[in-house]
Amino acid sequence: MNVLHGGKVVTAIDIGTTKICVLIGIADGKGGIEVIGMGTAPSHGLKKGVIVDIGLTVQAIKIAIILAEKNSGLTVGPVVVGISGGHIQSFNSKGVVAIKRRDVMPDDIERVIEAAKAVPIPQDREILQIIPQYFRVDGQENVLDSLGMHGIRLEAQVHIITGAVSSAHNIITACELAGLKVEDIVLEQIASAEAVLTDSERELGVGILDIGGGTSDFALYRSGRIMHSKVIPIAGNHFTNDLAIGLEASLKISEDVKRKYGFVTEESYINFDTALLELTREVDQKVKKVELYRVYQVLNPRAEEVFDFLHEEMMLYHLKEIMPLGLVLTGGGALLRGMEELAQTILDIPIRVGIPFSDSDDNALLVPDSIKSPIYATGYGLLLYAVRGQQAVSESLKNIPIMSRVLHRMKSWIYEYL
Ligand SMILES: Nc1ncnc2c1ncn2[C@@H]1O[C@H](COP(=O)(O)OP(=O)(O)OP(=O)(O)O)[C@@H](O)[C@H]1O
Ligand SMILES: [Mg+2]
Structure with missing residues (x-):
């Protein structure tokens, strides 16, 4: 039976900047899934969602797999794996040509788009899609359809979307070196949205911001599709690093302080067990006392930076009007006290803060408490994605190895972007 659709064992791997998370589930054949096991391992081979050390990544995947197998009593089969939004980037470019026969013909349009495409693209990237935005015929600007127009000079502005195909290959290679067969790869933003957004939110217009360790990935859904996406290069690790500098403490201590005492608005201050922290100074190992308020002073500007970044993007592209249901925060960074209010x-x-939920009435299919945290949004979403067969691999592509299908898969996500 087919693992993606047949109600058998399904495995998802979220390869994050801070942790690798493996979830094993059993599909019920009707689009639901029962989570049977989970394994997580700290991740040290990634920077900002991109693999920079395959060996370390393979080791962590192996550990997470062993734990998930032990936890579930099952052996993993083919896996569905996530790829970070940072692999997709876009920019605008212009091209100019002479109109050959004074009236714009289809071949003029082809040539001007070719000319706009002729920009240096980094070696590890491939063009996934080119969207003509507008044309200019002689002095006439903002022409949407230039075919048949009279003139001498045709100019086009195009939006070019690129994907880091080699990075996707690295993810697949890491999984294969860990002994796994990759059934499919899925953009993490699409997976997280699957886990924490309702169908009506996606239909009416809502944003999702996955604040992870390395990046905060934003996607805007409307009419059931992604309309806009942006990767904000600030996330949980930056908060921890700031604390390490601000408190002169080690990263380990700073991470603990952030989780236990961190807050980013004055209103989110709760009665902690102390108002004074005793911390070991990293440089000389001396113990010093730090007021809890200092933690807020360090974390607040960073949190503001994340939302200011998003605010600017929303203003630039007039996004507020098309996201009436607001924004859902998810990813581990959403756990920091006060993020929602800020x-x-x-x-x-x-x-609101989004945690994995199940829209099934069947008790067996409810999300287990252990993964009801924004940290597991991507992993659970990958499982759902695999089961529901969204963007299912077309029949003709099923027998082609995933490595050869990568470019096609990446292009299929972009279709969703339009
Ligand atoms: N209780 C908490 N309070 C504050 N921050 C937290 C808490 N729990 C986890 N985090 C932070 O969440 C971040 C990890 O989130 P997550 O697991 O979603 O990231 P990831 O998937 O590994 O990274 P990425 O998606 O960027 O590749 C870390 O920076 C961690 O410090
Ligand atoms: Mg993540």
Whole structure:
């Protein structure tokens, strides 16, 4: 039976900047899934969602797989793996040609788009899609359809979307070196949205911001599709690094302090067990006392930076009007106290924190408490994605090895972007 559709064992791997998470589930054949086991391992081979050390990544995947197998009593089969939004980038470019026969013909349009395409693209990237935005015929600007227009000079502005195909290959290679067969790769933003957004939110217009360790990935859904996406290069690790500098403590201590005492709005201050922290100074190992308020002073500007970044993007592209249901925060960074309130103040839209949920009435298919955390949004979404067969691999492509299908898969996500 087919693993993606047949109600058998399904395995998802979220290869994150801070952790590798393996989830094993059993599909019920009707689009639902029962989570049977989970394994996580700290991840040290990635920077900003991109693999920089395959060996370390393979080791961590192996550990997470062993734990998930032990936890579930099952052996993993083919896996569905996530790829970070940072692998997709886009920019605008212009091209100019002479109109050959004074009236714009289809071949003029082809040539001008070719000319706009002729820009240096980094070696590890491939063009996934080119979207003509507007044309200019002689002095006439903002022409949407230039065919048949009279003139001498045709100019086009195109939006070029590229994908880091070699990085996707690295993810597949790491899984294969860990002894796994990759059934499919999925953009992490699409997976997280699957886990934490409702169908009606996606239909009416909502944003999702996955604040991970390395990056905060934004996607805007409307009419059931992704309309806009942006990777914000600030996330949980930056908060921890700031604390390490601000408190002169080690990264380990700073991470613990952030989780236990971190807050980013004055209103989110709760009665912690102390108002004074005793921390070991990294440089000389001396113990010093730090007021808890200092933690807020360090974390607050960083959190504001994340939401200011998003606010600017929303203003630039007039996104607020098309996301009436507001923004859903997810990823481990959404656990920091006060993030929800701060986002609400800066963005002035409804905000909620998204945790994996199940829309099934069947008790067996409910999400287990152990993964009801924004940290597992991507992993659970990957499982759902695999089961529901969204963007199912077309029949003709099923027998082609995933490595040869990567470019096709990446292009299929972009179709969703339009
Ligand atoms: N309780 C908590 N309070 C504050 N921050 C937290 C908490 N728990 C986890 N985090 C932070 O969440 C981040 C990890 O989130 P997540 O697991 O979603 O990232 P990832 O998937 O590994 O990374 P990425 O998606 O960027 O590749 C870390 O920076 C961690 O410090
Ligand atoms: Mg993540």
